[in-house]
Amino acid sequence: MAVINTQIRLASRPAGFPDASNFRIERAPVPELKDGEVLVQNHVLSLDPYMRGRMNEARSYAAPVALGDVMIGGTAGEVIASKNPAFAVGDKVVGSFGWQEYGVSDGQGLKKVDGKLPLSVYLGAVGMPGVTAYIGLYDIGEPKEGETVVVSAAAGAVGSVVGQLAKLRGCRAVGIAGGKEKCDYVVRDLGFDACVDYRSSSFVDELRAATPNGVDVNFENVGGPVMDAVLSQLNTFGRVPLCGLVSQYNATEPYPLPNVAALLWKRIKLQGFIVSDRMDRWPQALADLSAWVAEGKIRYHETIAHGIEGAPEAFFGMLRGKNLGKQIVKLV
Ligand SMILES: NC(=O)c1ccc[n+]([C@@H]2O[C@H](COP(=O)([O-])OP(=O)(O)OC[C@H]3O[C@@H](n4cnc5c(N)ncnc54)[C@H](OP(=O)(O)O)[C@@H]3O)[C@@H](O)[C@H]2O)c1
Incomplete structure (x- = not known):
């Protein structure tokens, strides 16, 4: 049949x-x-x-x-x-x-x-989203021990791995997510140092409080006003792996970034990337991610x-x- x-x-x-x-x-x-x-x-x-x-x-x-x-x-x-x-x-x-x-x-x-x-x-974590997190953070973001990494859509497939990879490098990991439940999950279950709800009316102040030493790496997943707020917190010579702009995917008008001048005077490296550009990095990324998931280092x-x-x-x-x-x- x-x-x-x-x-x-x-x-x-x-x-x-x-x-x-x-x-x-x-x-x-x-x-x-x-x-x-x-x-x-x-x-x-x-x-x-x-x-x-x-x-x-x-x-x-x-x-x-x-x-x-x-x-x-x-x-x-x-x-x-x-x-x-x-x-x-x-x-x-x-x-x-x-x-x-x-x-x-x-x-x-x-x-x-x-x-x-x-x-x-x-x-997920041992597939395309995990490899995206790995290549975007480690190869483009180049985080160093003690630096602060901020990631948006932090409770999602890519963002949740980014913050955990940042912790494995000895960084301060700060997530941005929609709502208290997601933020609680990111801190309590994934071990981020802090998470800020971008829907809160005091989002910008809360982001500033969560990043007292500024931001060295902004792993950007959403774009729009959230990205703009993080750009103002970037330290000189900060890095922005531009992974996605999900807040804009259904928009009929593009969102103009008012803070773009900060990219110049802070000498920011901003690089868009597509995970399939780096097929040479997939085997190492998958080997590391599968080991870390099996060991419980990545949840x-x-x-x-x-x-x-x-x-x-x-x-x-x-x-x-x-x-x-x-x-x-x-x-x-
Ligand atoms: N460059 C690449 O090769 C590559 C590969 C994979 C993924 N990506 C990108 O990475 C990003 C995350 O992908 P994912 O697979 O991990 O998805 P995901 O985070 O699991 O799901 C999408 C999340 O986007 C957030 N979101 C939706 N509308 C938003 C808005 N207006 N403002 C802020 N956040 C919003 C929602 O989280 P909240 O509830 O927190 O708002 C939602 O849960 C996407 O931009 C995607 O396109 C890029």
């Missing part, structure tokens, strides 16, 4: 915040495998802010998802049929099959994992939605900050 694959496809491009009408559910039989191909049952799907950008037609570092195509996304699952000698039934693999229950691949871009950690972790939390049909709602929730830690969709 044919295996039926449920998929979420991009139906239309959003203007501003996306909604359910931008997606379409389709069900189709999984095609017969050709020589060299493998069939993977996806167990978990990663939902990430970058997906919002791929829904737009706009010019960016990667091509948009074409209308009618399956939504892009990282997945982890198990090989359930194989006509490729490099993969056996039962292998656990990480791939990019997108928002669907099954995927067929010729093996390109499919990576076997040892499965010692839960599969979802290979989409993680997941927000889990169930079933592929739940992916759009979970995606909207993640863009609104409803997730604590990594947003995952469990498919099996």
Whole structure:
């Protein structure tokens, strides 16, 4: 009997915040495998802010998802049929099959994992978000012992790892997150030194109090007024790994940074980066991250939605900050 694959496809491009009408559910039989191909049952799907950008037609570092195509996304699952000698039934693999229950691949871009950690972790702390934190902080931020590192979206997939990596380097780690519950989690469970709620009316004063020696590294995840507030706290020769601007992804007008002059007179190094630019650094980053997660030196939390049909709602929730830690969709 044919295996039926449920998929979420991009139906239309959003203007501003996306909604359910931008997606379409389709069900189709999984095609017969050709020589060299493998069939993977996806167990978990990663939902990430970058997906919002791929829904737009706009010019960016990667091509948009074409209308009618399956939504892009990282997945982890198990090989359930194989006509490729490099993969056996039962292998656990990480791939990019997108928002669907099954995927067929010729093996390109499919990576076997040892499965010692839960599969979802290979989409989070020991996957793309963890490597983003590692490369952005260690290679671009270059934090030194005793320095202060500030990270926004601190309770999320990338930010939660950034602060813990900063602590492993002997830095003061200060998070910025939306709400008391997230800030409490970041300090109590992840071991940051402080966390400031950017929704508080006294945010700027609280940020200043949490960074008495100024800020040496601002790992920027959100942009907008939050970024502006941290720029005013930067020390001379501070570094800004510009990782993301999630506060702007649904904006219809760009936010102008009033504090841009500070970049000049404080001689700030600000560098945008995309984690896939540094594929040479992935093996070392993944080896370190998986060891530190196994040893409990890096902790993680997941927000889990169930079933592929739940992916759009979970995606909207993640863009609104409803997730604590990594947003995952469990498919099996
Ligand atoms: N450059 C790269 O290669 C690369 C790779 C991966 C991720 N990224 C970027 O890294 C950032 C974090 O990604 P992630 O996967 O770890 O996502 P995440 O932090 O797990 O989830 C997104 C978070 O963004 C915050 N947010 C949403 N709207 C906001 C707003 N208006 N102002 C401030 N915060 C807002 C929410 O947290 P609060 O509740 O705290 O607001 C939400 O939980 C994103 O900007 C993403 O695009 C970049």
